[in-house]
Amino acid sequence: MMGKKMEEALNGQVNAELYSSYLYLSMSAYFESLNLRGFANWMRVQAQEEAVHAMKIYDHIIERGGRVILPPVEAPPSEWASPLAVFEQVYGHEQKVTGLINDLVDLATGENDHATKSFLQWFVDEQVEEEASANEVLQKLKRVGEAPDRLFIIDRELAERE
Ligand SMILES: [Fe+2]
Ligand SMILES: [Fe+2]
Secondary structure, eight states: OOOOHHHHHHHHHHHHHHHHHHHHHHHHHHHHHTHHHHHHHHHHHHHHHHHHHHHHHHHHHHHHHHOOOOOOOOOOOOOOHHHHHHHHHHHHHHHHHHHHHHHHHHHHTTTTTTHHHHHHHHHHHHHHHOOOOOHHHHHHHHHHTTOTHHHHHHHHTTOOOO
16 A cells, blocks of 8 residues: 555656646647648657556556546647747656656655555656657757758658557
8 A cells, every 4th residue: 555645646647647648649630730640640659658658657556555536637738839849848848757757756765665666667767768769859850950851751750650
């Protein structure tokens, strides 16, 4: 059985992961509106991964005898200035989520909740990948600059993600 504080914090993370999913789905819809279907695909896959993250935490709360509570998920933005602006936000958002995961690990450590600490290790490792993959696309977009044709090359690459 986990402590109340840990349970509340993990419930907060379920909401944060669902928001990430919602945000990336909104970004996917934005790319669809620009006819950038590879970018839209990348975001759609990302949105599904975030929903999986939410469910992993959801299951952990229940497994440990906690209670899952689902408050509203904030509405994401629906418009961005450019594909570059989208990926700047993705990279910043993933860095923020890494901070949230680190705070959860600190709490689990403080609460002597070794099971949650061990569970969270997967998320610590996952965030390294999440930041790296967002930054990879961001750096590519920064190089597009005056050569808009490159945007379509990146779009074709991102269509490969499954
Ligand atoms: Fe996540
Ligand atoms: Fe993420």
